Amino acid sequence: MNPGETDRARVREGAAPARSLLGFFSLTFGAAWICFISVAAALPAPGMLGYLVVLLGTVTPSLVALTLTFRRHGQAGVRALVGRVLHWRVSARWYLFTAGYTIGIKLTVALLHRVTTGAWPRFENLSWHMIPLAIAISTPVQAGEEIGWRGYALPGLAERFGLARASLLLGLIWALWHLPLFFVRWADTYGQSFPLFALQVVALSVAFAWLWAKTNQSLLLPMLLHAAVNNSKDIVPSAVQGAANTFGFGGSPMAWLTLAALWACAAFFLAWMARTESRRAADGRYRPPRDSGQVRAAIP
Numbered sequence: 001m002n003p004g005e006t007d008r009a010r011v012r013e014g015a016a017p018a019r020s021l022l023g024f025f026s027l028t029f030g031a032a033w034i035c036f037i038s039v040a041a042a043l044p045a046p047g048m049l050g051y052l053v054v055l056l057g058t059v060t061p062s063l064v065a066l067t068l069t070f071r072r073h074g075q076a077g078v079r080a081l082v083g084r085v086l087h088w089r090v091s092a093r094w095y096l097f098t099a100g101y102t103i104g105i106k107l108t109v110a111l112l113h114r115v116t117t118g119a120w121p122r123f124e125n126l127s128w129h130m131i132p133l134a135i136a137i138s139t140p141v142q143a144g145e146e147i148g149w150r151g152y153a154l155p156g157l158a159e160r161f162g163l164a165r166a167s168l169l170l171g172l173i174w175a176l177w178h179l180p181l182f183f184v185r186w187a188d189t190y191g192q193s194f195p196l197f198a199l200q201v202v203a204l205s206v207a208f209a210w211l212w213a214k215t216n217q218s219l220l221l222p223m224l225l226h227a228a229v230n231n232s233k234d235i236v237p238s239a240v241q242g243a244a245n246t247f248g249f250g251g252s253p254m255a256w257l258t259l260a261a262l263w264a265c266a267a268f269f270l271a272w273m274a275r276t277e278s279r280r281a282a283d284g285r286y287r288p289p290r291d292s293g294q295v296r297a298a299i300p
Helices: 003-010 018-042 048-058 060-086 092-117 128-161 163-177 179-183 194-214 220-235 253-279
Strands: none
Touching: 018 048, 018 060, 018 128, 018 163, 018 179, 048 060, 048 128, 060 128, 060 220, 092 194, 092 220, 092 253, 128 163, 128 194, 128 220, 163 179, 163 194, 163 253, 179 194, 194 220, 194 253
């Protein structure tokens, strides 16, 4: 048995137990919120220290996931979990999906805005040729979240609730984790509508879970999608200038159109998950399908 097969055999006991998931969420929220709240309370202006503390909070999901995985499975578990970041041998169509999903959503809602109001929304003055470079630079950073959210938490939740419900539940948790950032004065989320943001994040979580399943639990593709969302969401801005109603629903028309488009896609993804889980109900646990051109996940 080669080292890779040994690692898989040693961690094939199943997803993280409920106690480990509760520990993961508790530690992730505790560590990240200490960072985020400290910045919101003590650093009203942008600066290197603030950025570093926010970055530290941002990578806590993966730091906690790796720590808990090491405690449960040792180095074999860590190697298997991190190895899914390098799971790149998937069909080219999934790379096209990750690169174009947010841009497609934004351009679609811009067209809807034009049809319904007679005017185009404001387009950000971006250098479009720089977006791929920004995504490439940002993708490795997303490992700080995705190893935790999609690498550790999603398999455990899917084991217990099914992938569709797990994607919704994780979306709510993921959105709530961002809450203190809405009080950081120099963040782009400051004063924006958190309920509207949370609804968008839940819809995105469904898309992330669908992509994760379609690519046999690859973490690289969710990392790419995460980077693409962050770096292309403002080609048609949705933020309300000077907003100061964090817990209200005072979003811009573009924000609501974006929300509608995200949930239209999420409905399709949820329907696919429901059909897939129904066909695999007799198996007793969730296993993603295997498409041509894909390889088996590090942790089946």
